Amino acid sequence: MTEDIHFHPTPDAGVGELSSVLQATLPLLSQLLEAVPARVVVIDVNERLVWANQEFFRFTRLHPKQVLSQPIARIIGDAAYASYDSVRPRLASGQTVAWEGWTALAGMGRRYMREHLVPVDVRDGVPQATVVMSLDLTELKRRDAELSAKVAELEASEALKSSIFDNAMAALVSTDETGHIVEFNPAAAAMFGIAREQALGRAVAEVMIPPQLRAAHDAGMARVTAGGEQRVMGRRVEMPALRADGSEFPVEMVLWRTAVGAQTYYTASLFDLSERQTAQGEIERQREALRQSEKLTAMGSLLAGVAHELNNPLSIVMGRASLLAEKMTGHALAADAQRIHEAAERCGRIVRTFLNMARSRPANRSEVALNDLATAAIDMLAYVLRSHGIAVTLDLLPGLPPVKADADQIGQIVLNLIVNAQQALGLRDHGRQLTVSTGLAPMTEGDRRRVPRVWLRVRDNGPGIAAELRERIFEPFFTTKSEGVGTGLGLAVSRGIARDHGGELTLQDDEGISAGACFCLQLPVSGEPEARDTEPVPLPDTDEQSARLLVVDDEPEIAELIGEMLAGAGYEVMTAESGAVALAMLAEARFDAIVSDLHMPDLDGAALWREVKRTQPALARRMLFVTGDTLSPTARQFLDEARCDRLNKPFAKAELLARVMALLQP
Structure with a gap:
């Protein structure tokens, strides 16, 4: 705004009436206050703006016609107006008020203001007007805050650098351009065997460089100082160093230069290579042994692969030789067929030997105390449980019978259940509780199980497992944990380990418990599978001689061979070349049992079993899987899950018939 603003009160000006004294002084005050480098306004007794200097209009960018005679609350905004609530009573009593601070002005945002409010023209103890003088210190305040922040940042940076320097694992030594030590961190003191106070101010060559290298060091420093070639600057250099006791040791050094104002400093980062050089000799000694081990490992993998690939043709040779010998009974060639069968059977034994060599070590089962495993697991995880604020309760039945089991495998189950519970309890804010209990399963009169069973439960009061997920938590690779936590295995x-020991691992539904999860591990004392009292679906009675069998294999020769063997034993046999064809045949005809290959290209044996289990549960329990993939963890895991019998390739006719006969038993 460039025009001069002067106030001349008139009856129709729309402002509060002012005393004659104030009216007489305003022109003089106007001239005086226009020269003040601050915003000055006059507010009447009704809190309306009646006068303002040019600085006010420049600051607010408002025109006099917009604000004169307007309530001050409308001009500065409700938020700013409310901030004067504590000031008004003091002004009304005639007190001068000074304040500064942040306020929110309409159209101006947050501003830092310093104000003096002076009540004037007091009549009957009531000021008729208030003169307000304001200074906007926002930019000054912001620059002050920025400066303070930069100072704090600089101090933090210096503290961080000092902390890094003092706590670095590498020895850090700084010198001035004359080669005298100005910094010597604790790692350097430990490496060279000399205190920092003793090293500061001394020549670096005297403290840490062997005598035979000091001349070269001095020459190099002189060359660099004169602006010559920097041969070692910024490069990793291995060299001998000197300890305070006079002994030498190998170090790796990186040297760099830093300019601070007119001063130049050199800093060396040093690593002790003594252990590395000692280890290099051992590495060389072990390298040849490692090469031999790698050769053996590769050979073992090759043998295992070759053995697996031989299973199918060996099965055909053994089976066909057996059938040929039966057909030529009494003929001179029967003996030749028998020799072929025996040779193939010998090859089969060699294949099995290769496979057994490639397998991991068999389980070492002995009598194991379940209570001891539970106690050991809690002891092992005691710190983790305690640091996570988890209260642990052990409720172990005294005198619990020992279980014939692999202690490492069962211990793995217990540890896994406790770790899962600890991770689940991490989602609970407080009151975290974990209970591990053991007991002996009751045996009722007439119970078909002749071996007692023991159980172990791990219960937590965490968030629990949603109902829709309870059936899936035992699936491989399925997990309810966040990404990066756990594999889902x-x-x-x-569960696979428990079933391999004749037991079971289940998620229990505990009535009366509103939150948390309870997993129960049950094991027979014998460690072997046992007969069950009840089954989900009863097996139908089957006349063994009239049983109809379905053979499924994607290799026609294998399917044909199995079919002929079974048909020769009196069974009615149909074959399918894939899992998909088998499903179509199952939808059209009744079968009493299924003999299936495990690995097939379109629908494999595992998928076939799951579909049969969904549509014909009883038949799913009468499936025999023929496989040569005994090394595959996936295959073993599925077979443990399905609890179906298996027949490993290559196999003899008698072995096949015995498995099928057992399969058809009610």
């Missing part, structure tokens, strides 16, 4: 592997 723990429960699947644990």
